[in-house]
Amino acid sequence: MNRQLTSDGQLKHLLTLDGLPRATLIKILDTAESFMDVGEREVKKVPLLRGKSIFNLFFEPSTRTRTTFEIAAKRLSADVVNLNIATSSQSKGETILDTVDNLAAMHADMFVVRHAQSGAAHLIAGHVAPHISVVNAGDGRHAHPTQGLLDMFTIRRYKGAFHNLTVAIVGDVLHSRVARSQIHALTTLGVPEVRVIAPKTLLPTGVEQMGVKVFHDMQTGLRDCDVIIMLRLQNERMKGARLPSAQEYFKFYGLTLDKLALAKPDAIVMHPGPMNRGVEIDSEVADGAQSVILPQVTYGIAVRMAVMALLAGGAAA
């Protein structure tokens, strides 16, 4: 996956956290830390990307991710154009690369791409002119690197370090690009024990080769965890060949206060959103004292600012 690094190790694109060096991850987190106060200022802007054009190319609908990317870009003073392509040119038969070429001709400096197919951001990064950077904002089941980074940012803020943690990721790992990015980041940053907890129907083949321990029940899987990350269960997966019903899923894999008590008393609970209350997480937990779900969203802006600033070659604020 070296397409995202230049020959001297600088970040050119952000496509996946798989294979990114630890130092690069730390640099992004540190840069994000330096942007944390920008949102608190009266004038919430720094001029790092003034004159740069960033295109948010969303081939798949999204509210939260697109909005946070937009806010992040605007706080860096970039010009932002949002395109929801699911509803425009793609339906007219234009290929993804045609779309990209047309936008590049409008002097784009950066593409933020979300697409339902794994590898779509790689395809675009391999196609664009050398001065253009690509940020993967989620491709199929493959990767969602900025989400993975903001989760690491959150963990570091609450836990201080990574080397002494046990982290559990619970739910639909199979279909989750978020889980894959989290796993790569956690193992790269030195978390000694990363667990996945799910029924066999929601785990990818050979997931243990990504460096995780596999559990099929919450009772043993959550024991003594420092961090619990709940994954969203897509509506279409709640009933069918992989799961019999949302009710049965909640009973065995939904995070309730009872199950949370198995983890360490100071464990934090995370969720990439949007949540299905009563399916993967109980409201008492989601809104409870151990939940850091809303801070995750806030940190997401600083982390995306950091990624865009580093890609555009800018220094820290």
Added chain:
Amino acid sequence: MKLQIKDGRVIDPKNKLDQLADVFVAAGKIVGVGHAPADFHANRVIDAKGLIVCPGLVDLSVRLREPGFEYKATLESEMLAAASGGVTSLACPPDTDPPLDEPGLVEMLKFRAKNLPGPRVYPLGALTQRLEGTTLTEMAELREAGCVAFTQANVPIIDTQALLRALEYAATFGFAVWLRPQDFHLGRGIAHDGAVASRLGLPGIPALAETVALATILQLARHSGARIHITRLSTRDGIAMVRAAKQEGLPISCDVATTHLHLSEMDLTSFDAQMHLAPPVRTLRDRDAIREALRDGGIDAICSDHTPVDDDEKQVPFGESSPGASGVELLLPLTLKWAREMGVSLSQALELVSWKPAQILGIPNGHLSVGANADICLFDEHSEWQVSRRTLRSQGKNTPFIGHPMNGQVRFTVIDGHIDFEAPDA
């Protein structure tokens, strides 16, 4: 036209021949190997010094894309590509548009092919109408029109009863049925279901998709007595099942595609749609089992599974791309590459792309016996070249081997006694 192929190293696996000799051709037939017939005066002498002279290659799967997909490739372009790859006989699968499920379509294809230079074309008839897996085709009529066997190409039959009936009907007439073992439901992914696809988030096709389908096919073969040819094996377990069935005495043979001799899931990591193949390339262990089974006879033949795909269908995300690769021009060099890497003799390697596939097709080609059709390939075993879009004569410029160095280049292809291909620098 009388042709003398002079001073070449003649390798004819069927006749266990490997020696320096001249080959003499007249009226489309081989009339002498080593000794000229009396009063032979050649119209043309080919200096084959330093070249291998072997039977023209027999490729068990070349998609000519006609009718219906002329934007991907045409009969002209693909016949020339095949001839330039040393192929003199080819079987074309029926997955055209419309599929080859009516005698008229088959006759038209045969007629068009016959009037073009290039290999002998042996159409495979559709096993079911429109390849839909429900209604049988008129197999006996299709046979008369020129079909050599019947197949679903890459379209699995979902209804097991329909498959049984098709095998029984084919067995009634003694027709061979070619099946690619892939369970419809288990085969709904796009890459081998293993650690690499999991990491890349590509929906997986488990090895089970092959073995479950194979178990069904083998049981139905035992019951129906049909002659079965298993196409494009991809898994170690599948190879073991076919091996056991052969030992048991079932009338069964199998082939593998050149891509699967050399590639594995490890080549998927950059999401390159060139690696989107059907069946998917699998683990290194599977690939090594294929390489070994070709050496010891567990697999009977190598084919190119030539599938021209146009750029618009490859320059899209992996999951939206069309599977397949152009390969007919790489059949020889990729087979030679395998043989070199495995320490297999040239004769054994060439048998897998000539005499053995000819037997599977039931055609009288694939050897250099006196009296046989003069279908001959002359190649330079050591000549090195690089695969590029420019070197490919096929209209489909897509293959995972673009940029790869190859050893072995065809210099002349003789079909029916005519030189149908002569390398520009030969």
